[in-house]
Amino acid sequence: MTTTTAPAANGPGTPSRRGRPPKGASTLTRAAIVGATLSLIDDEGVEGVGMRTVARRLGVDAKSLYNYVDGKDDLLDAVAEHILIGLALPEPTGSLAADLRAVGRTFRANTLAHPRAAALVLTRQLDSAAALHPTERLLSMLRAAGCRPAEAVHLLRTLLATVVGTLLREVTEGPTCGEVGPEVERGRRADLEASGMPTLVEAAPHLARFDHDEEFEYTLDLLVTAVTSRVGGTSGTDR
Incomplete structure (x- = not known):
């Protein structure tokens, strides 16, 4: 009789199973990505921004960012829009x-x-x-x-x-x-x-x-x- 061994549970160093969202992805939102990018710019300047550097700051896979932004240009546009939205112009x-x-x-x-x-x-x-x-x-x-x-x-x-x-x-x-x-x-x-x-x-x-x-x-x-x-x-x- 053949015995089937159940797969071992994922340990700390074991890659996630296919289909499982990367670590941190469950809380990932466009707003969180924009906030992390702005924080990165404050620390390192615009030249420090990249999909990988933003993903590292969020603790996620860079590929997961593409569910919310089209790429670096779209990300930078989103940051600029975020700052402009916060521009509280005085009433005339x-x-x-x-x-x-x-x-x-x-x-x-x-x-x-x-x-x-x-x-x-x-x-x-x-x-x-x-x-x-x-x-x-x-x-x-x-x-x-x-x-x-x-x-x-x-x-x-x-x-x-x-x-x-x-x-x-x-x-x-x-x-x-x-x-x-x-x-x-x-x-x-x-x-x-x-x-x-x-x-x-x-x-x-x-x-x-x-x-x-x-x-x-x-x-x-x-x-x-x-x-x-x-x-x-x-x-x-x-x-």
Whole structure:
């Protein structure tokens, strides 16, 4: 008589049986994947993101992620959308200047919450409602101030280009646009003063220092002044 031996139960080092979900897969969701990816970006930057690196952080097989995202590009889009959804834009007050300042400061606070994801959010082209909501809000402010649709679009693009550029400069902190300590600032000033160029020498104390808060507020003030002046002068024309 032939005796059939039952298969041994899986031990700790035994691969899962075919059809059994990988470890951690039972709690896997798109939201969990996006959260893990954002955490990875905060730690290592966008360049550290890959399907395998995200899967390792979640403790799952990389193949299981494809049940929720189409690949790395879709994953990065999802992260950008997640951050934009969290952008709590202030309610309009009826003052275009005050509302534009509030929106600009909200964009900055949202960007600095995840600075290593800033380029992803500020430059990635998204077609979702999350991406369109800030556009709708800004356009509605400009239209309420009397802009015709074409003029509102031109101003919208100018606003976004200026704010995005300023924020990207802040989070990347290039060698001439980053905050530094007193010793480096003194070195910068000395180099400028030694240039022999009279205008640079004159401006050296100001060129040598850089304060992100001050620069952002100056840029925002200049932008708001320009937009409100433009709206007051061209609101009756459709450019």
